[in-house]
Amino acid sequence: xxxxxxxxxxxxxxxxxxxxxxxxxxxxxxxxxxxxxxxxxxxxxxxxxxxxxxxxxxxxxxxxxxxxxxxxxxxxxxxxxxxxxxxxxxxxxxxxxxxxxxxxxxxxxxxxxxxxxxxxxxxxxxxxxxxxxxxxxxxxxxxxxxxxxxxxxxxxxxxxxxxxxxxxxxxxxxxxxxxxxxxxxxxxxxxxxxxxxxxxxxxxxxxxxxxxxxxxxxxxxxxxxxxxxxxxxxxxxxxxxxxxxxxxxxxxxxxxxxxxxxxxxxxxxxxxxxxxxxxxxxxxxxxxxxxxxxxxxxxxxxxxxxxxxxxxxxxxxxxxxxxxxxxxxxxxxxxxxxxxxxxxxxxxxxxxxxxxxxxxxxxxxxxxxxxxxxxxxxxxxxxxxxxxxxxxxxxxxxxxxxx
Amino acid sequence: xxxxxxxxxxxxxxxxxxxxxxxxxxxxxxxxxxxxxxxxxxxxxxxxxxxxxxxxxxxxxxxxxxxxxxxxxxxxxxxxxxxxxxxxxxxxxxxxxxxxxxxxxxxxxxxxxxxxxxxxxxxxxxxxxxxxxxxxxxxxxxxxxxxxxxxxxxxxxxxxxxxxxxxxxxxxxxxxxxxxxxxxxxxxxxxxxxxxxxxxxxxxxxxxxxxxxxxxxxxxxxxxxxxxxxxxxxxxxxxxxxxxxxxxxxxxxxxxxxxxxxxxxx
Numbered sequence: 001x002x003x004x005x006x007x008x009x010x011x012x013x014x015x016x017x018x019x020x021x022x023x024x025x026x027x028x029x030x031x032x033x034x035x036x037x038x039x040x041x042x043x044x045x046x047x048x049x050x051x052x053x054x055x056x057x058x059x060x061x062x063x064x065x066x067x068x069x070x071x072x073x074x075x076x077x078x079x080x081x082x083x084x085x086x087x088x089x090x091x092x093x094x095x096x097x098x099x100x101x102x103x104x105x106x107x108x109x110x111x112x113x114x115x116x117x118x119x120x121x122x123x124x125x126x127x128x129x130x131x132x133x134x135x136x137x138x139x140x141x142x143x144x145x146x147x148x149x150x151x152x153x154x155x156x157x158x159x160x161x162x163x164x165x166x167x168x169x170x171x172x173x174x175x176x177x178x179x180x181x182x183x184x185x186x187x188x189x190x191x192x193x194x195x196x197x198x199x200x201x202x203x204x205x206x207x208x209x210x211x212x213x214x215x216x217x218x219x220x221x222x223x224x225x226x227x228x229x230x231x232x233x234x235x236x237x238x239x240x241x242x243x244x245x246x247x248x249x250x251x252x253x254x255x256x257x258x259x260x261x262x263x264x265x266x267x268x269x270x271x272x273x274x275x276x277x278x279x280x281x282x283x284x285x286x287x288x289x290x291x292x293x294x295x296x297x298x299x300x301x302x303x304x305x306x307x308x309x310x311x312x313x314x315x316x317x318x319x320x321x322x323x324x325x326x327x328x329x330x331x332x333x334x335x336x337x338x339x340x341x342x343x344x345x346x347x348x349x350x351x352x353x354x355x356x357x358x359x360x361x362x363x364x365x366x367x368x369x370x371x372x373x374x375x376x377x378x379x380x381x382x383x384x385x386x387x388x389x390x391x392x393x394x395x396x397x398x399x400x401x402x403x
Numbered sequence: 404x405x406x407x408x409x410x411x412x413x414x415x416x417x418x419x420x421x422x423x424x425x426x427x428x429x430x431x432x433x434x435x436x437x438x439x440x441x442x443x444x445x446x447x448x449x450x451x452x453x454x455x456x457x458x459x460x461x462x463x464x465x466x467x468x469x470x471x472x473x474x475x476x477x478x479x480x481x482x483x484x485x486x487x488x489x490x491x492x493x494x495x496x497x498x499x500x501x502x503x504x505x506x507x508x509x510x511x512x513x514x515x516x517x518x519x520x521x522x523x524x525x526x527x528x529x530x531x532x533x534x535x536x537x538x539x540x541x542x543x544x545x546x547x548x549x550x551x552x553x554x555x556x557x558x559x560x561x562x563x564x565x566x567x568x569x570x571x572x573x574x575x576x577x578x579x580x581x582x583x584x585x586x587x588x589x590x591x592x593x594x595x596x597x598x599x600x601x602x603x604x605x606x607x608x609x610x611x612x613x614x615x616x617x618x619x620x621x622x623x624x625x626x627x628x629x630x631x632x633x634x635x636x637x638x639x640x641x642x643x644x645x646x647x648x649x650x651x652x653x654x655x656x657x658x659x660x661x662x663x664x665x666x667x668x669x
Contacts, residue, residue: 296481
C-alpha cells in the first residue's frame with residue numbers, strides 16, 4: 001500500500017510520468033526536486049530569474065498579428081507569440097536560465113545537455129558562458145551534420161560538443177549518452193534536460209520554467225482582442241514549448257489546446273515522429289508516456305525533417321492531456337510543414353524554425369475549420385536561421401555561389 | 404519454496420565462498436551463439452547465469468554491452484528468444500535470471516512476464532531502472548509467480564533508501580560497485596566494500612557486486628566481502644575480441660575458470 005501511495009506523489013500525470021531510472025540517479029533527482037521546490041517559494045531566486053529574463057532573454061516576448069499569413073488560414077486571426085525573438089532564438093532559453101541558476105544553487109560546476117536541432121544545446125552553452133559553468137553537449141552525429149551551424153555556435157560559446165555515434169545517432173541517443181555521463185559524474189554535474197520528458201522532477205520543473213510563455217500570451221491576447229483565443233497551437237516533439245504556452249490555458253475550458261506532431265513522410269508510412277498520434281504507452285528515458293516502440297518494447301527510430309521534433313517519446317503531461325481529452329494532437333507531414341515555413345517567410349517576413357512550421361501548418365488547417373471569426377494563438381517557438389541550409393536544399397535554392 | 408538462486412547462495416555461503424554470476428545478452432552474437440556461450444559458461448564453472456534482454460536504449464550500459472545489444476537486436480532477438488535462452492541456461496542445472504530494462508517487461512505484460520520467467524524455470528529478474536516507487540504491480544506479479552525481483556543499488560543510495568529497496572528485493576541485492584555504466588575497469592572501486600557493509604545493515608539477503616569486474620584478482624578481492632561476483636562486459640569482450648567464435652567460446656570458458664578460482668579466494 002505504501003508503495004502505491006508514495007507513487008502518487010512522485011510527479012505523476014494520471015498513469016504517466018514517474019521515475020524509471022538507475023538507483024544511482026535517485027539522490028541527484030531528489031536533490032534537484034528539493035532545489036526546484038525551494039526555488040518556487042524563494043522570492044530572491046524568482047526575482048533573479050525575472051531580472052535575467054528582462055535584461056538578457058528579452059522578455060516579455062511580443063505578440064505579432066500575422067494578417068497576410070491569415071489569408072491562408074481561413075481568414076482566422078493569427079496571433080504569434082514571438083519566442084523566436086528571445087536571446088538564442090527560441091523558447092529554450094527560459095528553461096535553461098532557470099536550471100542553470102538551480103545548478104549554481106546546488107553548488108555544481110558542470111552542466112551536460114542533449115540537443116537535437118541544437119537550440120537547446122546553444123541555449124545551454126549560452127547559460128553556461130553567462131554563469132561560468134563547464135558545459136558538455138551531446139548531439140547525435142546525424143544531427144551534427146544537419147545542424148552544423150549550431151555546432152559551431154556552441155563551440156564559439158565555449159562548450160564541448162560530443163557527437164553521439166550509438167543507436168540512431170539522433171536526439172534519443174544523445175539523451176542516452178547524457179544519462180550515462182550523468183550516472184558517472186552526478187556528484188559535480190547537473191543534467192540540464194531540455195524538454196518536459198525524463199524522470200521526475202524534469203517534466204514538472206521544465207514546464208514551470210516555460211509556463212511564462214502562456215502567462216504572458218494570455219494577458220497579451222486579452223489586451224489585444226478583449227477575449228481568450230479559440231485555440232492555442234504549438235509544435236510537439238518532447239513538448240516543452242507546447243506545455244509552456246498551454247499551461248496557463250488548461251483551466252480555460254473553452255480554449256482548445258492543439259499540439260502538432262511531426263508526421264514525417266506520413267504517419268501511415270511508419271516514417272514519422274508523431275508519438276501520441278502513432279505510438280503507444282510505454283517507458284522511455286525515465287518516464288512513462290507515449291513511445292514509438294515495436295512489439296518487444298524496443299524504441300523505434302523516429303523520422304522528421306525537423307531535428308528538434310525527431311524524438312520517439314513525448315512529455316508525460318501531454319500523454320495525460322491527450323487521454324483526458326483536454327488537448328488534441330495531430331500530425332503534420334514534412335511537406336505540410338515546409339509549405340507553412342515558406343508561406344510565413346513570404347507573407348510575414350518571419351523565417352520560422354522548421355519545428356515551429358509544424359504549428360503554423362496546423363494553424364492553416366484549424367483556421368480553415370473554424371473560419372474568420374476564430375482567434376488562434378500560435379507559439380512561434382523558434383527562428384529558422386539554423387534551418388536555412390535544410391530549407392535551401394529542400395526548395396532547391398543553390399548555396400555557396402550567387403547565381 | 405525457495406528459488407534455485409536462493410538455494411545456490413545457501414550453498415556458497417556454507418562453502419564460505421562467493422558465487423560467480425555470468426552475464427550474456429540473448430541473441431549475441433547470434434541467437435544460437437548465445438546458447439553456446441551459456442554452455443561455455445557452465446563448462447567454465449559459473450554458479451549462476453544472467454541472460455540479458457537486449458534493449459534499444461540501455462542507459463546503464465557502457466560501449467561493450469551496447470555493442471552486443473545492437474548486434475542482438477539486429478539479429479531480431481525477441482522476448483521469446485530471451486525466454487528460450489533462459490530455458491537453455493536453466494536446463495544445464497544452473498540457477499538463472501533475466502536482466503532487463505523495464506519497458507520490455509511492460510510491453511510484454513507485467514504479470515505475464517513474471518509468469519513466463521517462472522514457467523521457463525528462471526529464478527528471477529534483475530531490473531536496473533525500475534524504482535521501488537513504481538514497483539507495486541511488479542512486486543505483486545513476482546510474488547504471484549514466486550520469482551525473485553532483484554534491485555540494483557548504488558554508492559549514492561542513502562541508508563534510508565537502501566532499507567526500502569532491500570526490503571522489496573529477494574534472491575540477492577545487486578550492488579553497483581561504481582558510479583557509472585557497465586564495463587571492465589582496471590580496478591574495482593574501493594567504495595564497493597563500504598556499500599556492501601551498508602547493505603548488510605539493512606538485510607540478510609546475499610549481496611552480489613557488479614560493474615567493472617573482469618579478472619581473477621578482482622573477483623578474489625570482491626569475494627572477500629560479497630556473496631556474489633557479477634561479470635558481464637569481460638565475457639562479451641572475450642567474444643568481440645576473438646578471431647573466431649570458436650576461439651571466443653574457449654576464451655569464455657577459460658575466463659570463467661579463472662574467475663571461479665577467484666570467487667573461492669584462490
